[in-house]
Amino acid sequence: MSNLLNRILGKDDKFFTLLESNAAETQNSADLLLRLHTEIGKPAFEKLLEDIAASRRKDKKIGMSIAQELCRTFVTPIEREDIEALSNKLYRIPKVVEKIAERISICPAQFATDIGAKQAKMLVQSTEILVEIVRCLRKMDDVGRIQDLYDRLQTIEGDADKLMVGLLKDLYQGNVDAKEVIILKDIYELLETAIDLCRDAGKVVFQTALKYA
Numbered sequence: 001m002s003n004l005l006n007r008i009l010g011k012d013d014k015f016f017t018l019l020e021s022n023a024a025e026t027q028n029s030a031d032l033l034l035r036l037h038t039e040i041g042k043p044a045f046e047k048l049l050e051d052i053a054a055s056r057r058k059d060k061k062i063g064m065s066i067a068q069e070l071c072r073t074f075v076t077p078i079e080r081e082d083i084e085a086l087s088n089k090l091y092r093i094p095k096v097v098e099k100i101a102e103r104i105s106i107c108p109a110q111f112a113t114d115i116g117a118k119q120a121k122m123l124v125q126s127t128e129i130l131v132e133i134v135r136c137l138r139k140m141d142d143v144g145r146i147q148d149l150y151d152r153l154q155t156i157e158g159d160a161d162k163l164m165v166g167l168l169k170d171l172y173q174g175n176v177d178a179k180e181v182i183i184l185k186d187i188y189e190l191l192e193t194a195i196d197l198c199r200d201a202g203k204v205v206f207q208t209a210l211k212y213a
Contacts, residue, residue: 015076015083016138018066022090023134025059026198027127029094034120036101045105052101056094063091078137082208086134089201093127096194103187115184119167119191122160126198129153133205146209153202160195164188 032052039045066087070080104115133149136142167188171181 013077013138014069014073015066015078018062018069019083019086019090019134019137020131022059022062022066022087023127023131023201025055025062026090026093027124027131029055029059029097030120030124030127030194033097033101034117034124036104037115037117037120040104049101049105052094052098056098059091059094063087078208078212082204082211086201086204086208089197089204090130090134093194093197093201096190096197097123100187100190100194103183103190107183107187116187116191118163119160119188119195122156122163123191123194123198126153126156126195129156130198130201133202137205137208140209140212143209143213146206150202150206153199157195157199160192164192 029052032048032055036045036048036052039048066083070076070083076083100116107115129149129152133146133153136146136149140146168185171184
C-alpha cells in the first residue's frame, strides 16, 4: 500500500532514476560515436553502428517509461512540464547521434576517417557534464554547482560554434568538391545540433533548480 501511495503522490525517486538513465544513454551514444571514427574500414565498425542504434532504442524506451509514469502519477517530485522538457531534450541526442553515424557509414572512404572528430570529442565532454547535472536534480540543494555545470555546457557550446565556423570556412574556401561539401556540412551541422541539445537539457535542469531554490 505504501509503495502505491508513493507512486500516486510522486514521493518515490522513479523520475530521477529514469532521467539519470536517459542522460547516461546520451553519454553512451556519444562515446560510441567517438569510437566509430577509429574503426572506419575495420570489422568493428558495423558492430559500433548496431550499438549506436541499440542505444537510441534503449533511450526511446526510457522516454516512453517516463511518459507512462507521468500518466500514472498524480503529484510529481518536480513539475511534470520540466520532466517532459528534459526527457525530450535527452531523447533527441542519441537520435541525432544515430543520424551522424549513418552519414559517416555512407561517406566516401577517402575523407570519412576524421569527419567531425573534434566536434565528437566536444559532444562527449558535454554528455559527461550532462550526466552530472541531471544527477543534481535529486536534491537541488546546491544551485551554485548546477549553475557551474550549466556554464561549462554553455562554454563548450560556444567553442563548438567557433569550431563550426572554422570548419565551414575550410569547406567553402578550400579545394573541396561539391559532393564533399554537402556531406561534410550535413555531418558538421548534426554534431552541432547534438551539442546544442546538451546545452538545452542543462538549461532545463538549471531553470528547474532555480524554481526550487
